[in-house]
Amino acid sequence: MKKIFDTVVIGGGASGLMCALRLAERGVRDVLLLERNDRVGRKLSVTGNGQGNVTNTDMSARHYFGSGRETVAAVLKQYDEKWLVGEFTSLGGLFAADGAGRVYPASRQASAVTDLFRFALAEREVAVRTGEKVVRVRRADSGFAVQTASAEYRARALVLACGGKAASYLGTEGDGYAFAESFGHTVTPLRPSLVQLKTDKNLIKGLKGLRCECAAALLRGGKESARTRGDVLFGDGTLSGDAAFRLSAFCAEGDLLRLDFLPDHSQDMLVRLLAEKAARMPALPCGELLRCIVSGALARCLLQACSIPLQMPAGQAQKKLAELAGAVKGYALPVLGTLGFEKAQATKGGVRMEELTARLESKKAAGLYIVGELCDVDGECGGYNLQWAFSSGACAADAIAEKICG
Numbered sequence: 379m380k381k382i383f384d385t386v387v388i389g390g391g392a393s394g395l396m397c398a399l400r401l402a403e404r405g406v407r408d409v410l411l412l413e414r415n416d417r418v419g420r421k422l423s424v425t426g427n428g429q430g431n432v433t434n435t436d437m438s439a440r441h442y443f444g445s446g447r448e449t450v451a452a453v454l455k456q457y458d459e460k461w462l463v464g465e466f467t468s469l470g471g472l473f474a475a476d477g478a479g480r481v482y483p484a485s486r487q488a489s490a491v492t493d494l495f496r497f498a499l500a501e502r503e504v505a506v507r508t509g510e511k512v513v514r515v516r517r518a519d520s521g522f523a524v525q526t527a528s529a530e531y532r533a534r535a536l537v538l539a540c541g542g543k544a545a546s547y548l549g550t551e552g553d554g555y556a557f558a559e560s561f562g563h564t565v566t567p568l569r570p571s572l573v574q575l576k577t578d579k580n581l582i583k584g585l586k587g588l589r590c591e592c593a594a595a596l597l598r599g600g601k602e603s604a605r606t607r608g609d610v611l612f613g614d615g616t617l618s619g620d621a622a623f624r625l626s627a628f629c630a631e632g633d634l635l636r637l638d639f640l641p642d643h644s645q646d647m648l649v650r651l652l653a654e655k656a657a658r659m660p661a662l663p664c665g666e667l668l669r670c671i672v673s674g675a676l677a678r679c680l681l682q683a684c685s686i687p688l689q690m691p692a693g694q695a696q697k698k699l700a701e702l703a704g705a706v707k708g709y710a711l712p713v714l715g716t717l718g719f720e721k722a723q724a725t726k727g728g729v730r731m732e733e734l735t736a737r738l739e740s741k742k743a744a745g746l747y748i749v750g751e752l753c754d755v756d757g758e759c760g761g762y763n764l765q766w767a768f769s770s771g772a773c774a775a776d777a778i779a780e781k782i783c784g
């Protein structure tokens with residue numbers, strides 16, 4: 379007779395690793411973790427520019443989007459950032475927050491977090507099969523049948539932890555959405571999130587590599603549709619950094635991105651400052667007008683955008699100063715799209731959260747649990763997506779363990 383696992387977890391990423399480990403810790407004996415890559419945690423190991431920003435000290439549901447805000451709040455309340463750091467510490471790691479509240483392993487190596495899981499799973503003798511791509515899932519008897527290219531597995535409970543569609547080169551091509559749909563779940567529209575914006579490279583010429591703190595707003599049809607504040611990092615026709623990433627899930631081609639490079643100062647004050655400077659030093663080259671106000675590269679770019687020659691004496695530019703101050707306070711760049719799912723860090727949209735219980739069990743198929751990025755939950759940049767993955771994986775594990783072990 380075919381072996382029936384207590385639980386099969388599909389996906390050895392952040393949520394699946396946490397789920398499998400917690401199931402074992404809670405006494406669920408027969409757990410099988412299936413991962414299509416040749417090793418677990420490939421994405422986890424490259425997070426946070428390889429440093430692994432696993433959570434944030436400022437943790438709450440207001441940092442998340444999607445249909446699941448209430449569920450996120452409830453899950454995070456129980457499995458918060460302190461709980462997470464406690465878990466990792468109990469596995470032998472040391473974690474610390476930077477000045478912005480972003481929590482990293484003290485070694486600043488994301489792969490070390492994956493290693494904590496690998497060793498803990500091996501110690502608890504959890505069956506981990508890599509190189510096993512699940513191709514189909516279905517109801518079988520009172521449980522589930524999970525089909526891979528080489529085998530079929532049976533399970534009493536099934537956890538979909540296959541991630542979203544972002545960065546498919548790391549193994550996430552969106553397989554989980556089809557699995558969830560096969561049980562009758564709805565998948566809300568999917569969009570790349572936390573991804574570079576594309577813009578006209580001529581308008582940001584000379585700025586490559588520059589990082590600025592800005593207030594950034596998206597304008598659609600002349601109306602502001604989203605705004606945020608944070609870093610913008612200029613690339614070769616692209617914009618990244620916190621602020622650009624945050625807006626990426628909300629933008630559409632044809633939008634305008636308005637950057638305010640001096641968010642703490644008014645435009646009137648800036649016009650007065652420039653006018654006084656030009657009156658006091660009429661021979662000063664215009665290239666010097668914004669010195670000590672914005673960076674030199676940005677000053678040159680903005681002067682060029684206002685057609686003010688760098689060598690023109692400031693005394694001759696009095697009529698252009700309001701326009702220059704306007705460019706500093708609201709430089710408009712056309713949004714030409716994003717770099718898409720391949721470069722995205724997260725997926726906006728996913729399995730509709732109203733179709734899951736507060737413990738992340740499917741309301742369509744009892745015994746099926748859906749966790750991590752597959753859910754219609756996406757967080758801001760700063761450790762929020764990994765926290766959701768870990769918290770949701772643990773939440774589902776506890777629910778399964780209570781059913782199986784009481």
Ligand SMILES: Cc1cc2nc3c(=O)[nH]c(=O)nc-3n(C[C@H](O)[C@H](O)[C@H](O)COP(=O)(O)OP(=O)(O)OC[C@H]3O[C@@H](n4cnc5c(N)ncnc54)[C@H](O)[C@@H]3O)c2cc1C
Nearest residue numbers: 389391392393414425426431512541549750751761763764
């Ligand atoms: C470059 C990058 C940097 C990031 N940095 C951060 C950061 O610093 N902080 C942060 O909070 N978030 C970060 N994120 C986002 C975060 O990594 C994800 O939100 C999180 O990993 C999602 O966890 P998950 O378990 O849902 O999915 P994943 O971690 O993507 O894991 C899903 C797993 O399922 C496997 N799988 C998929 N389909 C199948 C199948 N059919 N059969 C078997 N296995 C399958 C995949 O191979 C994968 O291993 C980053 C993302 C990227 C791409």
